[in-house]
Amino acid sequence: MIPHLWKEWRDHRAVILGIAALLPPVLFAAMLLIPEDVVALPTAGAAAGLAAAAFALGADLVPGEIRRGTMLFLKRLPSGLGAVFAAKAVLLVGAIAASATLGYGIGSLAQKVAGRPAAALDWTYAPEALAVALWVFAVAMWLPRGELAVPATALCLGVFLLPMHLLLEWNPGMKLPAAAMSVGRWALVPGALLVAWLSFRGRRFGGPWGSAWRGLLVTLVLFTPAWGYVANRAAEWRRFDPRDPECRLEDGFVGVGGRYVFVNARCGGPNHAILVDLAEGSSIGIGAPRDEFRVPARGWLATVPVVAHAEESTRDRRHVWENYYDGATGGRFKSGWSDMRIDEVEVMRRRPVKSPPDVKLPEGLTVLAVLDDGAVVAIRDHRAIVRVKDGQEEQVFPR
């Protein structure tokens, strides 16, 4: 590999030395123009150095060979394409490290010269930055020209990250475990190298298409477990099964007539707003995870609102999106921000069921209401809704 490494250095030293010569003055001048509170200069310098090496060098390592017609020479060497690729990857990673270090040094100097307080290097997005740099190297192999590598990388990563973004968007509040996030972010780095290697191998007998379909196929294989994992987490996040031992019925509100109970439940994750039909013993989820039933602020117990998580802040107060449900029918009759005008006074003023009674009941029961026939509706041990009448306890949900 040493001869190949020498060849790569010799082939690209003008670009590397050019970065080393141009980066300090350009970056230094640019940094003095950055407002103090926008970003820490050493981190910005390191990021700029990394980007310069990735885009100027990474995007041209393989397209450059094709442009100059030297690919056949490399293909027919006894050392094989493995040594060629390894030398290119080592040169790129080395150049990125050197360029980022140089950028960091320039940023630190600019920080001092500008008299700004010292700031440590922020490593938060280091894996993503390194991964993008290596993806540029990989995606460049699919293209006839290196100049297209940056937009093509953005497009490729955008497409493959979109499902995860949408899953998170559709499940607000869902958070992935920090360990899983960390593994996923760092996995992008070797993933990019693997895609780059297989794309490069695709050049052995083929052109850009041979390289692209292999690269895209491997990218698909790499991203599929991540999509599956996030989709599974989202399914877990949305899941409510009253028979699951992890699920707990936290509290509930009994509507007019005693048929519907508006229950807040948790299955180890967010709150679920569940509408339970006591007559059928069935339930349906209302809204999205994190929604919860609350007693209306205006004190009308007969009608129970679902308060969604969606929020809108104005200068003087925070508004909450609310859905109002009719306790008698279980149907929604009004939605709006929490400062909306309530015109449905008749519905809101229906007589509620009696408040929890002052009666002695068996242990483990959380009383929700006393119905007109004297039966008590209660939650048994956070597991089930029961009806208690004349000392007889009957489980009505789940059946």
Added chain:
Amino acid sequence: MITFEGVSKRFGKRAVLGGFDFSLAPGQVTVLLGRNGAGKSTLLRLCLGVLKPEKGRVEVCGRDPVRHARDVRRMVGYVPDKPDVYDWMTPRELLRFLEPQYPTWNRDRAKRVADQLAVPMDSPFKALSRGEGMKAMLMAALAPDPALLLLDEPFAGLDPVAREDVLKGVIRAGEQTILCATHDLDVAARIADRVAVLSHGKIVAHGPAEEVVGAGGRAPERMKEILEEAVA
């Protein structure tokens, strides 16, 4: 030394070689004649394992060049139709780059060929004439003492003096088995022990030069006739 059995190769919809059979015995110079686009370069690249046949079997020095690419490439020297190395590289740097990759590398031979062909060792390829570049490529191909030398139109575009120099270099390397693709009939007449004529993806004539070109043959005119007959 080289065996092609039922080899087919196409580029997109264009079939370059169709059900191709060919074999080459060791120790002889075989000239592969054919017009532009006849498939001569494809055949040589199949021998190197840089192209893969769609159908059929290729064997070079007893090995499959795709599956045993490293072994085959160590035994085969290749000279392209024009220098395809880095323009900043000098012939000396090219030798230094290639040497660790060939266990059979012969420094003395490299030096001898360089002296014989008067290769400018310290000028970058971009500063060399086409002829000087080709001499350097021939030197690099001969340095590992290859068992088989593949020449892909190495005389194309050379001026007469340079062509003569490269030709002498090839003739001096005559102890190896050589497969030389060319459409230069004069060159073919001078170096060929055997002639194979490639037309429309098939070998239409193959045998000792005297047999193929006829009694008293080796004249370029006769070869031209053969080629024209084959194409017709």
